[in-house]
Amino acid sequence: MGRYLLRRLLQLVPVFIGTTFLIYWLVWSVPGDPFAGKCGDRGCPPNYRAMMTEKYHLDDSIWVQYASYMKNLFQGDFGITFGGREISDIIATSYPNTLKLAVVALAIEAIIGLGAGVLTGLRRNGFLDNLVLISTLFLIALPVFVIGFVLQWLLGVKWGIITPTVSNEMRFSELIVPGFVLGSASMAYIARVARTSIAENRRADFVRTAIAKGLPMRRVVGVHLLRNSLIPVVTLLGTDLGALMGGAIITEGIFGINGIGRQVLRAIVTKESATVVGIVVVLVLVYLVMNLLVDLLYAALDPRIRYE
Amino acid sequence: MSEQSAPGADGSGRPSGRLLEVDGLRVEFRTRDGVAKVINGVTYHVDAGETLAVLGESGSGKSVTAQTIMGILDTPPGFVTAGQVRFHGKDMLKMSPEQRRRIRGEGIAMIFQDSLSALNPVFTVGFQIAEQFRIRRGMSRSDAKKRAIEMLDQVKIPNAKGRYSNYPHQFSGGMRQRAMIAMSLALDPEVLIADEPTTALDVTVQAQIMDLLGELQRERQMGMILITHDLGVVADVADRIAVMYAGRIVEEADVYDLYAKPAHPYTLGLLNSIPRMDEKGQELRTIKGLPPNLMNIPPGCAFNPRCPMAQPVCREKVPPLLQLGRGRASACHFAEELVNRD
Numbered sequence: 108m109g110r111y112l113l114r115r116l117l118q119l120v121p122v123f124i125g126t127t128f129l130i131y132w133l134v135w136s137v138p139g140d141p142f143a144g145k146c147g148d149r150g151c152p153p154n155y156r157a158m159m160t161e162k163y164h165l166d167d168s169i170w171v172q173y174a175s176y177m178k179n180l181f182q183g184d185f186g187i188t189f190g191g192r193e194i195s196d197i198i199a200t201s202y203p204n205t206l207k208l209a210v211v212a213l214a215i216e217a218i219i220g221l222g223a224g225v226l227t228g229l230r231r232n233g234f235l236d237n238l239v240l241i242s243t244l245f246l247i248a249l250p251v252f253v254i255g256f257v258l259q260w261l262l263g264v265k266w267g268i269i270t271p272t273v274s275n276e277m278r279f280s281e282l283i284v285p286g287f288v289l290g291s292a293s294m295a296y297i298a299r300v301a302r303t304s305i306a307e308n309r310r311a312d313f314v315r316t317a318i319a320k321g322l323p324m325r326r327v328v329g330v331h332l333l334r335n336s337l338i339p340v341v342t343l344l345g346t347d348l349g350a351l352m353g354g355a356i357i358t359e360g361i362f363g364i365n366g367i368g369r370q371v372l373r374a375i376v377t378k379e380s381a382t383v384v385g386i387v388v389v390l391v392l393v394y395l396v397m398n399l400l401v402d403l404l405y406a407a408l409d410p411r412i413r414y415e
Numbered sequence: 416m417s418e419q420s421a422p423g424a425d426g427s428g429r430p431s432g433r434l435l436e437v438d439g440l441r442v443e444f445r446t447r448d449g450v451a452k453v454i455n456g457v458t459y460h461v462d463a464g465e466t467l468a469v470l471g472e473s474g475s476g477k478s479v480t481a482q483t484i485m486g487i488l489d490t491p492p493g494f495v496t497a498g499q500v501r502f503h504g505k506d507m508l509k510m511s512p513e514q515r516r517r518i519r520g521e522g523i524a525m526i527f528q529d530s531l532s533a534l535n536p537v538f539t540v541g542f543q544i545a546e547q548f549r550i551r552r553g554m555s556r557s558d559a560k561k562r563a564i565e566m567l568d569q570v571k572i573p574n575a576k577g578r579y580s581n582y583p584h585q586f587s588g589g590m591r592q593r594a595m596i597a598m599s600l601a602l603d604p605e606v607l608i609a610d611e612p613t614t615a616l617d618v619t620v621q622a623q624i625m626d627l628l629g630e631l632q633r634e635r636q637m638g639m640i641l642i643t644h645d646l647g648v649v650a651d652v653a654d655r656i657a658v659m660y661a662g663r664i665v666e667e668a669d670v671y672d673l674y675a676k677p678a679h680p681y682t683l684g685l686l687n688s689i690p691r692m693d694e695k696g697q698e699l700r701t702i703k704g705l706p707p708n709l710m711n712i713p714p715g716c717a718f719n720p721r722c723p724m725a726q727p728v729c730r731e732k733v734p735p736l737l738q739l740g741r742g743r744a745s746a747c748h749f750a751e752e753l754v755n756r757d
Contacts, residue, residue, distance in 0.1 A: 409536070
């Protein structure tokens with residue numbers, strides 16, 4: 108287990124360097140003058156230009172730029188915007204909001220998706236099964252912004268059940284509908300994967316053995332069937348947290364949440380390259396850590412993986 | 416030929432004091448392509464302390480009969496259309512699911528062919544044995560563990576204590592089948608059904624497992640139903656043999672009688688196809704043709720297209736399973752001639 112963990116941690120290093128370099132390179136090599144429009148109509152004063160050029164090594168090759176950025180990053184320095192704001196501040200205010208939203212989405216996804224998947228997997232072709240199949244198809248087919256705007260309008264404006272936008276306090280009750288919107292597509296996939304997995308294992312030999320042992324049905328399903336069927340679902344759920352955070356941009360926009368999606372969008376439009384890179388680097392870290400956690404959980408759920 | 420019917424086949428449903436009886440059982444599989452008649456009136460029984468071998472090729476219905484006894488037949492597609500399965504004289508097919516569940520493991524237990532897929536891959540072998548003591552007997556975790564280790568010891572798994580916390584994939588095939596046996600015997604069943612327990616194993620390991628099974632069966636005075644397609648496996652262990660073909664019993668006899676004088680051409684064919692030392696270098700004798708398509712079983716005797724003795728009557732009349740005396744029965748129009756030839 109220790110060796111496995113070490114190996115997996117070491118694997119993160121090249122992936123982290125590769126992905127962050129790609130992002131850095133992509134963002135900073137956008138054609139055009141990075142100072143254009145940054146200082147109003149007049150153009151930036153030379154000493155400011157000189158300072159920023161030196162700070163981001165704009166006169167050097169991309170390799171030098173990246174290396175110095177990473178050096179600063181490991182010292183906790185995300186750099187500053189062209190306006191002089193600490194990028195770490197932006198990250199510190201926007202990340203928790205997005206994380207909250209994504210966690211709520213993940214929870215809704217896990218509870219509803221898994222529940223629907225298990226129920227329909229055990230009883231295929233019933234009324235519930237058809238209902239779930241059709242509604243999941245609906246959720247997968249509809250773009251997130253359609254679901255978002257429709258729910259916002261129906262629940263928030265027409266019926267007044269929820270507030271149409273989320274306040275700065277980010278209360279849990281306010282996040283349920285945005286979380287549902289954000290997690291809707293994944294929820295549908297979770298439900299379908301769980302359904303298939305349960306239905307497949309339902310006929311597995313080891314389930315038959317459990318029945319032949321005279322175990323009560325709830326134990327056969329709850330212990331023998333579920334544990335095996337959860338493996339693909341857990342993989343899907345775990346890797347989804349990063350995807351939810353990265354994909355929150357539309358949901359954040361609809362419900363007025365000050366999260367990373369909004370910040371990244373703004374930074375791209377205003378060519379705040381350092382901000383874009385900073386936010387994405389943290390997102391990459393989230394992905395990598397979640398992936399590692401999923402692999403560890405995977406090994407915990409399926410002993411056959413542990414010793415390989 | 417006496418007109419008396421085969422043992423237990425009276426179809427009356429009266430309790431006969433037998434431990435386990437299958438009586439006139441019919442099972443069909445309703446699939447998209449049609450209805451496959453998998454079991455067509457199977458009748459057999461097993462008593463305490465005796466071993467019945469059920470012999471037949473794949474598709475003969477031997478495993479489906481066992482699954483019906485255990486109540487683990489996949490429905491759909493499998494449906495029981497007629498017959499009874501009586502345990503201590505009571506028809507299990509009429510029992511509530513809860514009553515049936517209580518018989519499983521304690522009354523009738525089963526060993527499956529492929530121990531790797533039959534054991535749950537994500538739980539330790541010990542857990543899967545101890546689970547029964549905990550759930551069925553309400554034992555504490557530590558007591559259940561102790562009993563499970565005893566069980567592993569009884570099936571001669573070395574270092575049972577250490578092996579307790581191993582997962583199925585960490586066992587060798589033979590050891591895994593031993594663990595499977597330990598699991599099936601945990602609740603001290605009265606009847607043990609072993610569905611091809613050695614088919615997935617090496618020949619040398621096969622013999623060890625069969626010896627172990629035979630020993631445990633004698634020790635515990637269980638009734639055992641040994642399902643196999645391998646004539647070589649049954650000779651030492653079985654008391655009686657029932658040969659199945661196309662969902663019917665075609666011959667039933669004591670082991671010695673069956674080997675000495677088969678009363679059905681199918682059994683004769685099976686015996687002839689065993690490789691023999693004195694025929695070394697010669698081509699193996701086989702039964703020509705293939706088992707029938709169960710969606711379209713030939714009229715008359717199901718074996719008639721492959722039978723070297725087939726006569727016109729075989730294509731018209733289904734031969735009933737008739738008693739030939741001394742506990743043997745055959746479903747062949749020419750059973751007497753077969754037995755009386757030299």
